[in-house]
Amino acid sequence: MGDRKIPRLAMAEIPPAVEHRVRLLRQLQPGELLIHEIYRSIQGESTFAGLPCVFVRLAVCDLRCTWCDTPHAFTQGQPLRREQVVRQVLDYHCPLVEITGGEPLLQQEVYPLMRELADAGCTVLLETSGAHDVSAVDSRVHIIMDLKCPDSGECERNYWPNLEVLKPTDQIKFVVASRRDWEWAEQTIREHGLEERFQCLVSPAFGRVTPLEVVTWLLESGLQQVRFQLQLHKYVWEPTTRGV
Numbered sequence: 087m088g089d090r091k092i093p094r095l096a097m098a099e100i101p102p103a104v105e106h107r108v109r110l111l112r113q114l115q116p117g118e119l120l121i122h123e124i125y126r127s128i129q130g131e132s133t134f135a136g137l138p139c140v141f142v143r144l145a146v147c148d149l150r151c152t153w154c155d156t157p158h159a160f161t162q163g164q165p166l167r168r169e170q171v172v173r174q175v176l177d178y179h180c181p182l183v184e185i186t187g188g189e190p191l192l193q194q195e196v197y198p199l200m201r202e203l204a205d206a207g208c209t210v211l212l213e214t215s216g217a218h219d220v221s222a223v224d225s226r227v228h229i230i231m232d233l234k235c236p237d238s239g240e241c242e243r244n245y246w247p248n249l250e251v252l253k254p255t256d257q258i259k260f261v262v263a264s265r266r267d268w269e270w271a272e273q274t275i276r277e278h279g280l281e282e283r284f285q286c287l288v289s290p291a292f293g294r295v296t297p298l299e300v301v302t303w304l305l306e307s308g309l310q311q312v313r314f315q316l317q318l319h320k321y322v323w324e325p326t327t328r329g330v
């Protein structure tokens with residue numbers, strides 16, 4: 087039949103990153119998550135930095151930030167049932183847990199996972215790219231959301247309606263790779279009144295600008311409530327170390 091060609095043509099139009107993501111996540115059974123790794127370390131980022139924390143890193147991401155330090159999570163993952171993930175986390179007896187990735191919000195099971203961890207008494211953090219709707223996230227979860235700056239290459243993906251959904255206790259992070267990025271971050275903070283509405287964080291994209299450059303730009307700006315942060319784990323361990 088002539089129309090057999092239609093699906094093949096349609097597939098060819100799917101961007102490679104998205105096609106790959108669909109293929110990997112389609113293999114999951116109901117109740118499963120594709121997990122890259124689960125481990126305990128020191129929380130290296132956010133206002134929770136310095137505290138012992140269990141990390142649940144979900145596989146697959148639909149963005150490709152130029153400076154991403156976790157590209158190995160794009161393709162490598164193991165299917166685990168949600169109850170196995172909960173059990174592994176609780177076995178650490180650590181009250182702080184962060185769900186990260188990859189992009190956690192690509193997997194439907196992440197929503198009940200976060201709810202069950204909060205029900206079990208954990209303080210749950212979610213690290214998300216800012217490209218996906220956060221409105222279905224349990225209100226007990228502390229959302230740490232990036233707004234991707236231009237030199238990430240993914241600025242067009244920022245999902246702006248999230249700013250109307252985030253809570254005052256949630257955190258917005260700008261990872262800055264250039265002076266241009268800083269100017270975009272400063273303008274965005276002022277335009278949307280982010281300093282007054284949320285906890286704002288600014289971080290150097292590791293190796294792309296120095297910490298001193300970012301601190302200097304922040305101090306020159308006169309912004310009062312934006313917090314400079316470094317990725318602590320990249321100073322405690324060799325910066326390329328995985329699983330920390």
Ligand SMILES: C[S@@+](CC[C@H](N)C(=O)[O-])C[C@H]1O[C@@H](n2cnc3c(N)ncnc32)[C@H](O)[C@@H]1O
Nearest residue numbers: 153154155156187188189213214215261291292
């Ligand atoms: C690997 S991402 C995973 C979660 C989600 N995809 C996101 O982008 O928020 C976790 C955090 O690491 C940050 N990150 C990744 N590479 C970085 C780098 N080279 N320097 C500074 N922060 C980086 C991201 O901006 C994000 O805030």
Ligand SMILES: Nc1nc2[nH]cc(C(=O)O)c2c(=O)[nH]1
Nearest residue numbers: 128129130131186213319330
């Ligand atoms: N120690 C440590 N702290 C982190 N906080 C956020 C991380 C992440 O990759 O999302 C991260 C990470 O990869 N390691």
Ligand code: SF4
Nearest residue numbers: 147149151154188215
């Ligand atoms: S969204 Fe997060 S995981 Fe995906 S490429 Fe960007 S930093 Fe990496």
Ligand SMILES: [Mg+2]
Nearest residue numbers: 155156186330
């Ligand atoms: Mg990391």
